[in-house]
Amino acid sequence: MSTPARPVHPLQNKTRGSAKRYEEAKQWMPGGVTANIKYFDPYPIFMESASGAYLYDVDGNDYIDYNLCYGALMLGHGNPQILEAVQKQFEQMGTPVLGTPHELELEMAKRLVELVPGVESVRFTNSGLEATMFALRLARAWSGKKKVAKFEGHYHGGYDQVLLNVRIRERKQGMPPYVCADSMGVSEEIRKQTVVLPFNDWATTEQILNQEVCSIGAVILEPVQAGFIPPDLDFLKNLREYTHHYGIPLIFDEVKTGFRVGLSGAQGRYGVTPDLTALGKVLGGGFPVGAVGGRREMMELASPLRSGDILSGERNQEGGSTLFHSGTYNGHPMILTAGLKTIQALEEKGAYQSVEDATMRLQKEMEMILKRNGFCGQAVGVGTIFNLVFSNKPVREAQDVLDSERTLRRKLDNFLLEKGIYIKPLNRFSLSSVHGPEAIAETLTRFEAGVKQLKKG
Ligand SMILES: Cc1ncc(COP(=O)(O)O)c(C=O)c1O
Structure with missing residues (x-):
């Protein structure tokens, strides 16, 4: 009996260049990465350049970056x-x-x-x-x-x-x-x-x-x-x-x-x-x-x-x-x-406030999009960082995240990557001073498309 074919990951069609490079990287670095946190399934995306709120990969795709080098880039890319x-x-x-x-x-x-x-x-x-x-x-x-x-x-x-x-x-x-x-x-x-x-x-x-x-x-x-x-x-x-x-x-x-x-x-x-x-x-x-x-x-x-x-x-x-x-x-x-x-x-006047306002808007609207599509998700965060947790229980500690619907979140993250929102799956969203109204609006459009795909199953 032949083994059933593995389902195609949402990312695979648009990231063939990354897939090829990753196959090669595995020969030279353990697991093909230089830091364990940089790996995710089916393979990490190889980026080529960045500007402001955007990352560009080796296949010519753009992504609105919410990883921001694990939160380090508070002023975005290329300030x-x-x-x-x-x-x-x-x-x-x-x-x-x-x-x-x-x-x-x-x-x-x-x-x-x-x-x-x-x-x-x-x-x-x-x-x-x-x-x-x-x-x-x-x-x-x-x-x-x-x-x-x-x-x-x-x-x-x-x-x-x-x-x-x-x-x-x-x-x-x-x-x-x-x-x-x-x-x-x-x-x-x-x-x-x-x-x-x-x-x-x-x-x-x-x-x-x-x-x-x-x-x-x-x-x-x-x-x-x-x-x-x-x-x-x-x-x-x-x-x-x-x-x-x-x-x-x-x-x-x-x-x-x-x-x-x-x-x-x-x-x-x-x-x-x-x-x-x-x-x-x-x-x-x-x-x-x-x-x-x-x-x-x-x-x-x-x-x-x-x-x-x-x-x-x-x-x-x-x-x-x-x-x-x-x-x-x-x-x-x-x-x-x-x-x-x-x-x-x-230190400039209003610098934090504007990033916090953008973060709050994104959190609220993401929660609304999830709700509209029949999912129960919370955007939990402080200041300019938040995470999406699929549960309706208050999130106060690690166990609450463990108890949430992480498989659903993982699936959503795959669709978000495919739609051009860059996050490390299951990880936080970090914002920067260059995540202005346009980037936020574009993110919400891409997010809604990802959520709709999740709904389709
Ligand atoms: C809270 C915290 N402490 C320490 C570290 C380690 O920092 P680095 O990766 O610069 O060594 C990190 C990295 O993510 C972190 O989030």
């Missing part, structure tokens, strides 16, 4: 001010990178201290991953305790200490999450050193923290889960009070929310200040970046004035110990130039 500033900076310096301290580091550090409430002192990194990794090391050095408490469904980058319980697994409400590694190679030792907490469920969180309070050296969370599930204010405040009371450093991972939900991040929006903050994405204006900021006395643990430089082997007279933090490209001048220009643009 002319950023481009000009970066070119000018290169010419002025005569090189892309000096490999020494320079004034742009100083300028950006001052801006972050001015804008982000919990930041009194700053270190730059090359990615969000490095920022959370450094923040965790600082926190544990400060508290002198080993265990890390993180939240179910929260992502902090792809390294051992936090690659646990990012994937959501079924669990009964009120039951503590079972600690599970999400990657091969994460050791049992690390699993044992990790405590996993349920977001927006203070009673269970407090119960778990009480059991482990003597050994927890850091609590880290995304203040807005996955960039779109808002925190209950009381939950955030309770967590802040608890960690303060027991001397456990609280880290806000604002890699997604920093400069997305406002210039002062989620901590400014909700009025809850952490001890340490990790930043990234928007801060780089489209270039790879990260930063850690926090309480001065904590940050000072990283000062080489305490004990010298471990690589040269020299020790200072005081002979104290230092918390090591370094990186060849930390504080890269081209990147900080792009970041400073981005902040400057976002």
Whole structure:
């Protein structure tokens, strides 16, 4: 008996060039991609160029981009001010990178201290991953305790200490999450050193923290889960009070929310200040970046004035110990130039309001289109990011997303890609300052066509 032919994926007819390149890429890179998150079925689309709110693929198709490099491009693609500033900076310096301290580091550090409430002192990194990794090391050095408490469904980058319980697994409400590694190679030792907490469920969180309070050296969370599930204010405040009371450093991972939900991040929006903050994405204006900021006395643990430089082997007279933090490209001048220009643009009057208004319009109208076509879907979000969840239950935590109709959402995403709306399937929608009324209207037309196709089945 012959096996039935696989149904043709909605994308396949218009993305033959991507399919061909993907077949080749598989021979040279594991799974044909250079980051696991970039894969989706049947194959990722190979893009060639971008402008404003649009991406263009190798087959000549256009897409309105709602991935925006996983939220990083708050000003959209090819912002002319950023481009000009970066070119000018290169010419002025005569090189892309000096490999020494320079004034742009100083300028950006001052801006972050001015804008982000919990930041009194700053270190730059090359990615969000490095920022959370450094923040965790600082926190544990400060508290002198080993265990890390993180939240179910929260992502902090792809390294051992936090690659646990990012994937959501079924669990009964009120039951503590079972600690599970999400990657091969994460050791049992690390699993044992990790405590996993349920977001927006203070009673269970407090119960778990009480059991482990003597050994927890850091609590880290995304203040807005996955960039779109808002925190209950009381939950955030309770967590802040608890960690303060027991001397456990609280880290806000604002890699997604920093400069997305406002210039002062989620901590400014909700009025809850952490001890340490990790930043990234928007801060780089489209270039790879990260930063850690926090309480001065904590940050000072990283000062080489305490004990010298471990690589040269020299020790200072005081002979104290230092918390090591370094990186060849930390504080890269081209990147900080792009970041400073981005902040400057976002400081213009009404800059956030107009993106938030566009986001709100899109959310409301998408919900209406779904309803008109007989689907029950919510556009859940904060500020300039939202996600579509097929359920009528309030979405307060990871489990609520797990319980939603994800298969339906996945099918819709395939149709949306085919209609020219670019999102990573099942992922968030992020907007930018160039998603103006025309792009939004065009998106809604394409969205309705996708929903109608979903209805047809
Ligand atoms: C909240 C959060 N933290 C950390 C990271 C890791 O940042 P990067 O990919 O720049 O290493 C991400 C990336 O998506 C993120 O969303």
